[in-house]
């Protein structure tokens with residue numbers, strides 16, 4: 001039996017988690033403060049949160065927070081201790097929850113229910129390049145060919161490449177567009193094999209904008225070609241990780257694609273998707289829902305971290321050994337934007353280590369991994 005490696009922590013010098021908190025979050029907080037005409041109360045609460053997360057101890061939620069009891073239960077002893085000592089997954093999730101608190105998202109008043117990230121998401125959908133980037137959709141085969149599978153799966157993988165929080169640190173530029181997309185492992189055939197006859201497909205979505213547009217193309221194509229008889233699309237129940245898709249982002253993406261939501265696609269949001277927990281802690285009702293599908297497609301970097309555990313895995317650990325057993329076939333579609341990666345062969349790891357020191361976090365490498 002393999003030892004489970006250590007969880008990644010926020011404050012470990014030289015590691016990616018520390019970079020996210022110290023390099024990415026200051027820009028993020030600035031952008032959020034400027035996103036809406038917030039008052040001084042919200043702006044100073046955002047600045048105080050940033051300062052607390054960089055140098056201080058983790059404060060709890062105010063007693064009137066609707067999810068105070070949830071976070072009290074999810075506190076693994078980190079409240080009152082330095083942020084630097086907390087696990088990356090837990091701390092980052094809580095940081096996003098605290099942004100909502102700082103901007104009064106749950107408090108009666110003008111900012112109640114206002115998505116602090118909405119203007120950033122809207123700007124992404126307004127990008128005129130999206131028309132050109134999705135022109136290939138018109139040429140998709142009408143039959144479920146291997147080429148068709150490869151095209152829609154690859155688009156769904158690399159739609160995950162540049163989410164908004166990621167671009168805060170590594171702006172997309174001409175060099176980026178030219179950078180090769182490389183699939184480091186490719187179990188696309190396993191997805192095609194699971195859907196040899198039509199079945200229900202679940203997609204655990206990640207970001208809105210470009211990524212959910214690609215996810216909708218995948219879902220539509222599986223339905224159009226008779227590979228899926230229905231699709232459940234799980235989105236976030238509240239704003240999270242800047243660009244994560246909530247139900248309204250699905251609407252916006254459908255409008256941008258110029259195709260209304262197919263009546264065979266059901267959109268669901270479950271509290272678990274914004275919890276600081278890995279998939280092994282999935283509640284029974286959500287597990288039952290997922291097991292009602294032939295296959296579950298898990299999108300994105302954060303979901304990958306939650307699926308395998310946000311730990312210091314050896315990259316050659318077999319995917320099936322690291323990924324949580326959800327009792328249903330799972331296919332992870334993800335670009336590598338954090339240090340966690342498993343399921344690679346030793347030669348690939350050696351090549352990447354030698355050629356590209358930041359390959360684990362650059363977003364240039366994709367995975368299609370099935371369990």
Ligand SMILES: O=P(O)(O)OC[C@@]1(O)O[C@H](CO)[C@@H](O)[C@@H]1O
Pocket residue numbers: 020092160163165166206207241300301302303305337338
């Ligand atoms: O889940 P996503 O949208 O693919 O990526 C989330 C992300 O941008 O946030 C984390 C750091 O903030 C990293 O795991 C990753 O780079």
